[in-house]
Amino acid sequence: xxxxxxxxxxxxxxNVPWALxxxxxxxxxxxxxxxxxxxxxVSQPTLSRNIQLxxxxxxxxxxxxxxQGLMLTEEGKVLVESAQQMKSASETFVRQVSGLSTELxxxxxxxxxxxxxxYLLPAAIAAFRKRHxxxxxxxxxxxxxxxxxxxxxxxxxxxxxxxxPDLVARRLTDMPLGFYAHQSYLDEYGTPESFDDFxxxxxxxxxxxxxxxxxxxxxxxxxxxxxxxxxTDNLILQIQLARQGCGIVGTHVALANECPELKRVLEWAxxxxxxxxxxxxxxxxxxxxxRAFKAHVIDWFADDPxxxxxxxxxxx
Amino acid sequence: xxxxxxxxxxxxxxNVPWALxxxxxxxxxxxxxxxxxxxxxVSQPTLSRNIQLxxxxxxxxxxxxxxQGLMLTEEGKVLVESAQQMKSASETFVRQVSGLSTELxxxxxxxxxxxxxxYLLPAAIAAFRKRHxxxxxxxxxxxxxxxxxxxxxxxxxxxxxxxxPDLVARRLTDMPLGFYAHQSYLDEYGTPESFDDFxxxxxxxxxxxxxxxxxxxxxxxxxxxxxxxxxTDNLILQIQLARQGCGIVGTHVALANECPELKRVLEWAxxxxxxxxxxxxxxxxxxxxxRAFKAHVIDWFADDPxxxxxxxxxxx
DNA sequence: CTATGGTTATCCATATAAGGATATGGAACA
DNA sequence: TGTTCCATATCCTTATATGGATAACCATAG
Numbered sequence: 001x002x003x004x005x006x007x008x009x010x011x012x013x014x015n016v017p018w019a020l021x022x023x024x025x026x027x028x029x030x031x032x033x034x035x036x037x038x039x040x041x042v043s044q045p046t047l048s049r050n051i052q053l054x055x056x057x058x059x060x061x062x063x064x065x066x067x068q069g070l071m072l073t074e075e076g077k078v079l080v081e082s083a084q085q086m087k088s089a090s091e092t093f094v095r096q097v098s099g100l101s102t103e104l105x106x107x108x109x110x111x112x113x114x115x116x117x118x119y120l121l122p123a124a125i126a127a128f129r130k131r132h133x134x135x136x137x138x139x140x141x142x143x144x145x146x147x148x149x150x151x152x153x154x155x156x157x158x159x160x161x162x163x164x165p166d167l168v169a170r171r172l173t174d175m176p177l178g179f180y181a182h183q184s185y186l187d188e189y190g191t192p193e194s195f196d197d198f199x200x201x202x203x204x205x206x207x208x209x210x211x212x213x214x215x216x217x218x219x220x221x222x223x224x225x226x227x228x229x230x231x232t233d234n235l236i237l238q239i240q241l242a243r244q245g246c247g248i249v250g251t252h253v254a255l256a257n258e259c260p261e262l263k264r265v266l267e268w269a270x271x272x273x274x275x276x277x278x279x280x281x282x283x284x285x286x287x288x289x290x291r292a293f294k295a296h297v298i299d300w301f302a303d304d305p306x307x308x309x310x311x312x313x314x315x316x
Numbered sequence: 317x318x319x320x321x322x323x324x325x326x327x328x329x330x331n332v333p334w335a336l337x338x339x340x341x342x343x344x345x346x347x348x349x350x351x352x353x354x355x356x357x358v359s360q361p362t363l364s365r366n367i368q369l370x371x372x373x374x375x376x377x378x379x380x381x382x383x384q385g386l387m388l389t390e391e392g393k394v395l396v397e398s399a400q401q402m403k404s405a406s407e408t409f410v411r412q413v414s415g416l417s418t419e420l421x422x423x424x425x426x427x428x429x430x431x432x433x434x435y436l437l438p439a440a441i442a443a444f445r446k447r448h449x450x451x452x453x454x455x456x457x458x459x460x461x462x463x464x465x466x467x468x469x470x471x472x473x474x475x476x477x478x479x480x481p482d483l484v485a486r487r488l489t490d491m492p493l494g495f496y497a498h499q500s501y502l503d504e505y506g507t508p509e510s511f512d513d514f515x516x517x518x519x520x521x522x523x524x525x526x527x528x529x530x531x532x533x534x535x536x537x538x539x540x541x542x543x544x545x546x547x548t549d550n551l552i553l554q555i556q557l558a559r560q561g562c563g564i565v566g567t568h569v570a571l572a573n574e575c576p577e578l579k580r581v582l583e584w585a586x587x588x589x590x591x592x593x594x595x596x597x598x599x600x601x602x603x604x605x606x607r608a609f610k611a612h613v614i615d616w617f618a619d620d621p622x623x624x625x626x627x628x629x630x631x632x
Numbered sequence: 633c634t635a636t637g638g639t640t641a642t643c644c645a646t647a648t649a650a651g652g653a654t655a656t657g658g659a660a661c662a
Numbered sequence: 663t664g665t666t667c668c669a670t671a672t673c674c675t676t677a678t679a680t681g682g683a684t685a686a687c688c689a690t691a692g
Contacts (some may be wrong), residue, residue: 015357016410018334018402032639041331043681048641058413059447064615067688071618075416083409086334089401095331096398097374100391131375189624296392299380299645304388348669359651364671383669384656 016057018086021049023082024062028076032069032224032304054297102290105134111153113143114235121157124300128293135289143209143233148281154290156279157297160210166282170294172301174273176253178233180262182245192248195221204238207231212250215272254306276305321553332373333449336401340378344392348385349388354610364491418480419449420605427469429459430551431568435625440616444609451605459549472595472608473613475527482598486610488617490589492569496578498561508564508583511537518563523547528566531588570622592621 023040027047030036035046043059052072055062062079063070074082076284084114112121118138125137148156156162162169185202192201195216205213205228216223225231230247232238242249244258250271278297284290300307322362339356343363353360366385371378378392388396398441406544426435433455443451443540454471464483465474466469478485508517511532521544522528529539541547546563548554559564559575572578594613600606 016413018338021409022334027320033641034639044640045682046680050681052641061418062415063616064618065640069639073615075615078416082405082412083403084661086402086409088406089398090332090334090337093337093395093402097332097376097395100394101375137514144468258596281392299377299389299391302380304510347669350669361652361673362650364651368671381670385669391674395687 003088015055019213020050020054020057021083021086023047024054024076024079025087026146027051027063027070028072028080028083033175035069043309061272066285071191073138095194099128099288100292102288103134104132104292106172106289107136107138108289108293109140109146109295111140111142111156113157113159115255117141118155118236119255119299120152120306124297127300128296129293132289132292135293143235148279151281154280154284154287155294155297158277159274161275161277166234167279168282168285169279170276170298172276172298173303173305175251175276175305176273177271178253178256178267179248179265179269179271180242180256180259181264181265182261183242185242185245185247186265188245195266195269195279198223198248202230203228204230204241204247204249209233219272252306276301318516334368336366336373337399337402338406339363340370340392340395341365343379343386344388346519350386355433356522362429369449371485373497388440403434414602416520416608418604419450420448420608422605423452423454424471424605424609425454425456425469427456427458427464427611429473429475430457431571432473433457433613434552434623435571439614439623439625443577443616444612447612448605448608453527454536459551464595470596470600471613472597475590477591477593478595483594484597484598484601486614487622488592488594488614489619490587491592491621493566493587494569494572495564495581495587496558496572496575496579497564498577499579501558501563502579507533509582510535511582511585514539514564515543518546519544520546520548520557520563522563522589525530525549534586535586542569568622568624574625590616 017242023036026036026040027033028209030039031240033047033051034044037047040047052058060075061073062076064073110121110125123140125139129135129137145156145158145162148154148162149164158169176218189201192198207223209211213223213225230241232240232241235251236247239251239255240249240261242251243261248265252274253264256264278301279292279296338358338410339352342352343349346355349363349367350360353363356363367379376391378395379386380389383566424503426433426437434457437455441455444503445451445453461472461474461478464470464478465480474485475491477487500529505517508514521541529541531541544576546555546557551567555567555575555578557563557569558567560579564581568590569580594610594617596606
């Protein structure tokens with residue numbers, strides 16, 4: 001300490017290891033190295049060296065050593081407040097970690113259409129339950145918008161942005177769509193070359209659901225229910241009909257790719273991808289289970305909406 | 317990651333090493349382990365392990381690994397803010413360290429009376445100048461209160477609390493006083509047994525300065541200038557007179573102890589110790605030199621106002 | 633006055649963490 | 663397609679920090 005010379009080496013540390021600041025504050029608050037060592041669950045020699053290191057790196061006499069502990073110097077006092085702010089922030093960090101990693105239990109209801117519910121959700125749910133085995137999950141398969149306001153579900157996976165203001169939605173990666181038909185169908189009825197040709201073909205479409213008609217309308221193509229000769233709101237059934245050569249279906253590219261017998265038609269057509277949203281009620285944001293599952297879904301489907309869709313999940 | 321099991325070991329860390337949080341934030345801000353490693357000046361494997369450690373200790377998947385870096389998960393996002401607060405506080409800490417350890421230069425004027433200036437200040441100044449060699453120090457010896465308002469001095473060491481409101485004062489450890497006389501004087505004139513006996517003795521006192529008279533008056537003893545047959549405002553001269561057997565002097569116990577020929581009288585008397593104050597103008601608080609010297613003085617004289625008063629500093 | 637219980641600093645064997653080299657994988661691009 | 667570049671994770675050696683034991687110091691109590 002006496003040989004401390006302001007000239008030997010000069011760069012004042014601007015990269016003080018945070019552990020040293022933590023040690024500093026612990027000693028300040030505990031009043032002695034020994035007490036601080038017990039507090040931090042390290043040994044007293046470690047703290048002694050940490051303080052020496054901090055003092056040499058800062059070139060400050062932070063403490064006055066006595067036989068009863070370490071007393072802050074005037075210079076040391078200046079640094080206490082910022083160190084306390086660090087500690088306070090670190091406690092917030094740890095508190096939030098605990099909140100995030102708490103073992104959740106209880107039940108959540110998830111609403112999704114057939115495609116998502118049957119082909120995409122299972123893998124996501126399996127991963128979620130590894131982290132939170134005590135959370136029971138009920139899946140409501142529905143291609144109608146389950147009414148989150150009436151708590152028919154806690155979380156919904158939807159293909160459109162919800163309009164109700166008290167719902168919180170987050171868009172996931174869009175799902176590309178395409179038109180497909182069985183090779184045998186094309187052999188028999190020809191391959192459409194434009195949307196106008198659709199009028200001459202058997203289209204597989206929705207019954208009540210008007211999403212396709214409205215979407216096509218927005219793109220300038222007028223379709224009506226009558227243009228669809230095979231109608232069902234069950235998305236999987238639509239695909240199965242196409243696989244049997246009944247007609248042309250618009251469906252997920254990723255799903256159709258799992259069925260080699262389906263051939264894509266109008267591949268050049270600019271069909272907008274299907275949006276993919278996860279939605280929950282605004283109040284649910286404060287429910288740990290729901291928040292955790294929503295976060296999980298966002299991460300899970302972050303860059304591949306078809307994650308987990310593999311050989312084991314084909315349509316066979 | 318897949319074998320992560322919520323049951324094997326369960327205690328969630330509440331003692332997360334701060335270095336891990338620092339690594340976490342660095343990766344968040346840099347976007348990749350490699351970039352963060354460059355930022356923190358550590359190696360990439362170190363950061364990789366730090367993040368793995370943090371994830372295992374928190375049991376959270378904080379990042380999603382891609383070939384372009386690490387992407388925060390939803391859970392990780394929650395923790396960013398508190399980590400940033402830690403960083404911000406640490407930057408404040410470092411900034412204040414720099415402020416404190418900056419090489420100061422310039423000049424400061426210190427005012428002190430003879431005793432303090434000649435016997436106590438030199439050691440304190442020597443220590444200060446080891447840390448700040450570029451600070452020039454002018455010492456104004458004066459037992460009158462130097463007028464800090466008129467900037468006759470930047471810092472004053474005084475024996476009383478200043479009354480001006482725009483001065484900032486800090487009390488140091490009091491200095492015990494006692495009455496002393498040379499043995500030869502006591503042999504010739506006898507030893508006083510009470511303050512009343514002082515009327516029969518030769519007292520060495522102040523000329524202009526009324527501190528002693530006022531202080532004694534406050535204790536119920538009425539003295540006037542006429543009671544002092546030897547008067548000087550120079551404190552050292554007072555002692556030297558006593559050492560020559562001229563009379564009785566009231567002075568610092570610590571100083572008189574350095575003169576073996578001086579014998580204490582009225583040792584039982586409850587003489588209040590002399591206060592010891594360091595004072596500067598309120599505006600000077602923002603002057604780094606002055607603030608640093610004041611802090612140094614406070615630490616230096618923290619528990620021993622006579623620190624540095626040794627054999628080399630005796631009155632001989 | 634000595635004994636005790638507290639403190640800090642130092643020594644040294646050891647456990648821990650760091651970094652260099654490397655394998656690997658994906659993205660961008662010619 | 664193949665090359666290049668930039669990522670991460672792992673291996674293994676080396677460097678670093680840790681903790682137990684200890685000595686010295688001081689305050690306090692018996």
